[in-house]
Amino acid sequence: MNLKIGVIGSEDTVEKILTVTKEFQDKAEFVPFKYTDKSETIELTQKSQENSDILIFSGQGPYTIALNAEVIKKPSVYIPRSGTSFYRTLWQMRDDNIDIKRISTDVLLAKEVVETMEELDIVLDKTYTYDFKYTFDFEYNELADFHYNLWKDEKIDAVVTGFTKIFLLLKEKGIPIYKLYPTKPLIREYINKAILLGRVKKVQDAQVAIQVIKIRNRGENFSSDYEFMMIKNKLESTFIQYTRDNFGALFPLGRDEYLIFTNRGSIENIYNILDFQSNTYMVGDSKVILSSGIGFGDTIYEAEINARIALRHSLRKDYDCTFLMDELGNVSGPFSSEDNMRLTYDMSSGKNEEIREISEKTSLSPVYISKLQALIVKINKNILDANVVSSYLGISTRSARRILNVLVKFGFGEVKYTESKAKTGRPRKIYEINI
Template structure:
């Protein structure tokens, strides 16, 4: 049974409650009607994340929730006017009252709903539109702005009729003797929205029911194998401490050189801050005297998740505690200590193109890019690259030389000093802003 909280202006409650006529048997609606923004904020604070999802009577309460409760992750959607609703009213209006389209003011046509198709046939007779984009409804004073817009157009005799979706301005228009038609979604439009929203809830539930596996590799010092037992015990204790501190739903399994954890997708999202930062990396980095490799695996089965987790762990550096995530075909990381990963699909696509163009392993570019973000500098030496990538200094210098040859890094002039030995070479890496078209 899905519990869906529905937030609506009191003036819209009657049509919103038509949901009861079309609700699926596995949905239960809880209605919260507000008087003003302060009341809406109070209701959202109490009930927004108390269900499986939230529906809103329109764009205004929807954007209000998005703006003031950004940390809430439950699915949200709003009811809107369909083209079918719009044209049924418009057609009747044209035939009965003969009002021209360019004498009408509309506050619910914008780019995001395709202007309800009015630009396709109203050439030369376009109505007055309140906004070209729905983002205008995120404004805190949207109700006053919309009301003043309608009133001004009528006072200037530019329009004869207003179309509005905003329940809160109807009384103000009536007091000004402004003729208007109040629109609200038909049962048909509400059904379309509800069907789409239920699919969102079902997909989310499937994702949350996924089993996630964490594979934590313990580095083995071949010259001191007796130290392995100490490291295993220290890691196991640290995981138990983490589990208790954060009340995690972890099932922990110990092996000689690694530790495996089985958990839920919801727990994974919480522990990795929605794929961007791993609390476990921070905690183990602070608690352990040795680095570990943390691999997260998310697949369609337990066995697949285990394989992904093992592979993800091997992607981590051996010189500092790191995390990596593999979800089906997607590799995300490295998750570094005290660093939030700015995972960006557009950027990842750019790195993939860069990898293909310059014949450089994608994972190598991703690690270098993450390192530069962590260090907040583009100037590195072989030693620095070696430390953060978990490779030898010789390998790091070879990578820098290859980047230099491919014009992705520039060697900086060496500073002369009186110290003996060869001076360090520094390179400025320039992965971004490359013309690779």
């Protein structure tokens, strides 16, 4: 099955990229997502990930905007503009009899301009480059004025830009301006990188993942076997919910041990591990310690060996925690309920501004909002119903329906359609949630 690659960027640059993607049609399907204004980048990035395995951004600008907005959930690359791209533009300027020593640029760093000119044995008196401070949070008019004022003051003879809108704005004013496009060899190089990255990710996601869970006595004696069984039964219900959320299979081993079989793509997310720790911690008992190890491998045998090694690390701790060991022998951990408590505190303290604002506006718990975001990432779409949400959040369908309706009420979603599978009973609403 071929990879699906989303291509995000300005319309003209995406079109240039698509002329090269024809060479790779037997390896991947490329889906364009074009914008006319950089403000559309975040929405297009979110939309592109619904059916894409990997993303290619047309340049550093849209990539940085999406990265800073924390909306990139899939492996991604962007096509830079240094090197051959700049050489080609300088060649065009020379053909147009433009003094290439007197230019201003935006997407290129001053160091890149100077080094390129040095390789051409050209000495620059001064380099004029716009400083984005690595955020690309700028106004088009502000950037256009930067170039225009330099030209008006006769400090430059031409402008080199990476932005289509700047190109059009300054061209209307009669200023010699050149759009910096990626060259075909550069596009080809990054398409190959994207395909390789996508293939590696697919192989990793398909790896076997095994989690071994062990219930340990904290040192206190149980009044009877019934007391231990009651604690065990409470914990089992959380194991079942957690296993279902991660599309796995749960198997009890003896009196105090459990195995969960799933795949790496389902369980690797750190939020899943923290959810497991916090949920079991809440229903657990002070008389037991919950230790677990997660292992990845190409076979069940390798994954279980790694899970057992990770479990040994966990057993050395005197508190509930999880360790993780990958196929290369790298061990991560411990992940504990305290980590998740800190995460929840961070969100409610305003470190996650987006979640805090949604919570304040809707009066919904920031934990529920965070989990809904995780659910959308996990199922790779933002189309939900109350049954799916109730299952994932561990709440009643009625409560899930209330949460979804509140989000719609405050503008964070809409009811896409209503369906009824039976002539009687409440019709099922299908929601599109944007958080």
